[in-house]
Amino acid sequence: MSHRTVDLAARCRGLVKDFVSGATAQRVLDGVDCDIPFSAMTLLVGPSGCGKTTLVSLLAGLLDPTAGEVMVLGTDIGKLRGKSKVVFRGRNIGFVFQQYNLLPALTARENAAVPMIINGAPRRRALEKATELLNQVGLGTKADALPKNLSGGQQQRVAIARALVHDPRLLMCDEPTAALDAASGRTVMDLLRAVAVGPDRAVLIVTHDSRIYDRGDRMIVMADGKVTSTLEEKSMFAGHEQIGAT
């Protein structure tokens, strides 16, 4: 299945990334081509060290490519520099991290409001929107709880609310279920599908967790810094269940 550029949340072509240390350069991505369409939950899988994290960092504008093109929401993010890149990221991309990275001093509601506040929204409006999102993820009663008083699954749901509070069109999740038990992991994935996938929204999930493969719509498989295959049918995911175990 091919996607026209206009239907793609993100696209990269011939993407190369080298990490230079002293006189030596290590090529981590070597000519990666991939598409992230709207209205889909795309899984990015592959063994440790294959370049998944680097690819998602490039798509998020957290790293600059050595060569190649990275188009995100119609913008060549690889060419953005300085504040314009930071602002673009802040407005258009949401993040869910493996370690949640909630601010320990803030309540669940305040944590969820942070991206809106970063984007300049009034605090009251941000907190109201955060409350709505927490209700959507089933944590309305825990809005005033500090992260230390929440379970791992609850913290991840707060992180999802935070990632979505400013209506980003592209959501990037790094191992969102890795620290959760199977049931909580499935709940988180169902939640992501319910609140983050839409006609002009896309979700990219980096994962090792084969328990959640059946929750994805597409799968990009990587190995040794290259995309080895892109699977468009769920029935094809099964053969890759052992990838994450390496």
Place this chain on the structure above:
Amino acid sequence: MAWLAIKMLVGDPVKYLGILFGVTFATLLMSQQIAIFVSLLKRTASQILDINDADIWVMDKVTRFIDEAPALPDQDLYRVRSVPGVVSAVRLVYSQLGARLPHGGYRTVILMGLDDPSLSGAPTRFIAGSLQRLREPDAVVVDKAGYTYLFPNEPLELDRVFEMNERRARIVGICEASQPFTTLPVLFSRYSQATQYLPPNRNLMNYILVRGTPGTDQQVLCDAIEAMAQTGPRPLAALTREQFAMKTVNYYMESTGIPVNFGITITLGFIVGLAITGQTFYLFVTENIRQFGALKAMGVDNTRLVGMILLQGFVAGSTGYGLGIGLAACFFEGTAHVPALEGFGMFPGLLVGIALTVMAIVTLASLLSIRKVLVLEPAMVFR
């Protein structure tokens, strides 16, 4: 973002209290030590500054500070009076001598012998007795702290008698006077009375207190007096009250270890405060580094992060400064009635100076941490 910065700061009570402790400690130590240092040095000139009815002090040119003034002959008094612009010039004896107390005790005192007709240089604030009684035979006025020093734990009482140079002295007044550097009692008597207490030297007058015609430039008058003295047998120095006070302070600054001792303590306060604050702030930032990375990933640029960290430093610095100054104020309030510390306290310039120093401490402490955040790759949140 200011809200977020402050929430992050106070949301980690252990670190926040650690930073506050560092700033408070530095503020307390520096403000208290500088206040004591300045107050102590001011005491070296307190008897000069207490005399408000003289514009100019004339003395032997070799005088380095108030306690070391060679006696002048009466001719110098008459010569000063002849200088145009001088309205009045009167004698002043300033000397230290021994006092034999009724119970057999012995104390060193400072005796100030005032011009008999005018009593220029006399104290103005009396707790008991009056200045008029200084004209009675054997009369002396003593400062309150001095009275306590002479008669510890005894009520203030007039007409108590003691001896100086085997001559009778009777307390006819107890006054308020600034404490001298040596905390010795300050006694005031008439000049003619003072000459009876002092050893029989040819000359006894140490200073000439001068008042100029209203509107006269004091420096011009000082220059005129010194110019006149160049033609006489010995050179004289004529200094305004403030100049002589500063000369005395400078003598103690240059000739004693006081500035070095206080300087070391004040520097230690700065260094320890900086070390505690810097280390705790650094730990605070280091332990929150993933959160800072997440903020960077979510769209906070370096400028805003630096602003957040500096704001955190400013808030911690301001709070710690307030606590430190408050504690120092409590110390000086609590010791206000201790004779050795009477009159010691802080002053506006000190408060401003300490505020700037504290801000320097928290800025330096913040800068140590800011570097770590500036070089932080936001991509680290995916690792």
